[in-house]
Amino acid sequence: MFCLKTKELKVNKSFSSSFAMMFLIFTGCGEGNQNTTTVDCESPKAQAGEDQTSLLGEAVTLDGLSSEWCSSRQDEGEYHWSFVAIPADSAVTEQSLSDNKSSTASAPKFLPDVSGEYLLSLVIELEEYSSDVDYVVVSVEAGGNAPVASCGGDDGFYSGEIGSVVTLDGTESSDTDGTIRTYDWFLTPPACSSEAMLLNAQSAEPSFVPDCGGIYVASLQVSDGGLWSEQELCTVEVASDNGMPVANAGQSKVLSNCVDSEIELNGYASYDPDGDPLSFQWTVVEVPNGSPETLDISSLTSIDPVFTYSDYGNYIFELQVSDGVESSAPDVVSIDIGSPENNTPPSADAGELITVDLKVNCDSALYGSGCAPCPATDVVLNGTGSEDVDADSLSFMWSALGHDLEIGNPSSSMADLTLPSRNLSSPSQVISESYSFELEVSDCNSENSDTSQVTVSYTCRRAQ
Incomplete structure (x- = not known):
């Protein structure tokens, strides 16, 4: 007498197809101790072991040691393992198992090639008799570190010739958590109507034959089956009779x-x-x-x-x-x-102090006791020493301080100033006057100012 018991195994989307499977397991229903039941030769019992979790890059060891069959034919039993479902990108097969379909295949190993869940079945074959199927799920997780792609060459540079094979080298790509499982190369030819194509673009060492001169750019990404690396670029310079142009994008x-x-x-x-x-x-x-x-x-x-x-x-x-x-x-x-x-404010520089000494001769025969008028005189206010460390364009504005002398071109860095004429009444008379000016300098954000002074002396002297 047997009881019908069911076990539901849910398989997630990492398999090549999503499904849920129901497995029927027949077990004895007697009142006695089931752990001491004897397995007869017609009913071998497969035990695929407990479900496992492993990291990508680590070998997985299966466990069928708890399987049983009659002791009288102990040397005839064989372990038959099969992959029922694998992740979509996996390429493992039964040939990936270290041992199978033999009396010694109780604990074979295999190396997962991508992360995800692997569903395996175990059947015990005893010549004309077979056990029911038992299943085990191996969940493989990716490590925490993405692999690093390296496309080889001399610091990423290759040289080639038209018509000669160029072989790229990605074998220095690495992964701290496991093994590189996938190589993905892409080739961008120069603007010369090239039809060059990469051969074995999914291998560590693809190749191509340049059909024109120029710079070929190859990119590489690698995967450990769980994570992808950043893209790595390398260039292949192929000489030709045509001189390669030179780009100059200007100064930063x-x-x-x-x-x-x-x-x-x-x-x-x-x-x-x-x-x-x-x-x-x-x-x-x-x-x-x-x-x-x-x-x-x-x-x-x-x-x-x-x-x-x-x-x-x-x-x-x-x-x-x-x-x-x-x-x-x-x-x-x-x-x-x-x-x-x-932004740094500009610095204002109104120039050095200006001193003007005006002298006029006095001829008493002509002017009586007076002197000829000292004429009006032009001077230049110079703010060209102002500067802006950010090289901003500057605005200037000159203004008079405490007097009404008119300034020509007050919004220029160099402004014109006319000193007034003065009449002196007698020889040896001296008139001194000082005029102050302010220069305001600004960029689009801020301003600064500086002052300057013009001192003029009017002197009347007797003619010799």
């Missing part, structure tokens, strides 16, 4: 927030050694906020596009040029726009 700049909101990029220093005409391709690499695609830029294919900034911070651009046969290596330029909090 640090600007203050006073700069105009429209900023021009400059690729005019790019050139082609053969004198071929160039086409230009700009890429917005980084903006302070948001994605690069949101930047307002006039064109990505002109030599001098203009972009409009709306946020303070660093803007990074990349320029590549092509002569129609080859593309240049990229050149990068950054435009860093400071915030108002980082």
Whole structure:
């Protein structure tokens, strides 16, 4: 007499197909001690062991040691293990087991190749008799560290020749938690109508044959079966008779927030050694906020596009040029726009003190007891020593302090001043006058000021 008992095994979505399976297990229903029942030869009993949890990269040891069959035929029993379900990206098969379908396969091992759940079955075969199926679930978890991709070469650089095989090397890729299981290469050829393709792009050492000169860019990502690495880039420079053009994206700049909101990029220093005409391709690499695609830029294919900034911070651009046969290596330029909090006020310099000594001869025969008038005289107020460490454009404003002398061009760094005429009444008379001026210098955020003084002496002397 047997009782019918059921065991429900739920399998999650990491299997190649989702399903839930019901297993029927027949067990004795007698009142006696079931642990001491004798297994007859016609009814061997498979025991696949307890469900297990393992880390990716660690070998899993199965446990069928609790399986039973009749002692009289102890040497004839064989353990038959099978993979019932595996994770979607796994490639393990029964050949992955260290031992199987033998009397010694009670504890075979296998190495999971991806994270997820592996469902295995065990059947005990005793020549013409077979046990019921028993199952075990092995849950494999990825480690906490992603692998690191390395695409080899000389610090990521290769050289090649047209028509000769170039082999890339990703064997230095590593994973601290396990083993690299998947290699994913991608090849970007230069702008020369190349039809080069990577062979064995899912292997550690793919290859290709360059069909034109230029810079080929290869990218590599690797996986340990659970986590993917960051993308690693390497370049293959293939020489040709055509001279490779050179991109020059201009000088990187640090600007203050006073700069105009429209900023021009400059690729005019790019050139082609053969004198071929160039086409230009700009890429917005980084903006302070948001994605690069949101930047307002006039064109990505002109030599001098203009972009409009709306946020303070660093803007990074990349320029590549092509002569129609080859593309240049990229050149990068950054435009860093400071915030108002980082702006430095300008320094004002109203120039040195100005001293003017005016003398006029006195001829009593002509002027009686008086002298000829001292004429009006022009002087220049000089504020060109003012400066701004942020290289901001400056505004100037001169003003008179305590007098009404008129200043010409008061909003210029160099202002004109006319000293008035004076009449002296007698020889040896001296009139001294001083005039003070203030210079205010400002950028778009702040201002500073400085003062200067003009001292003039009017002297009447007797003619000799």
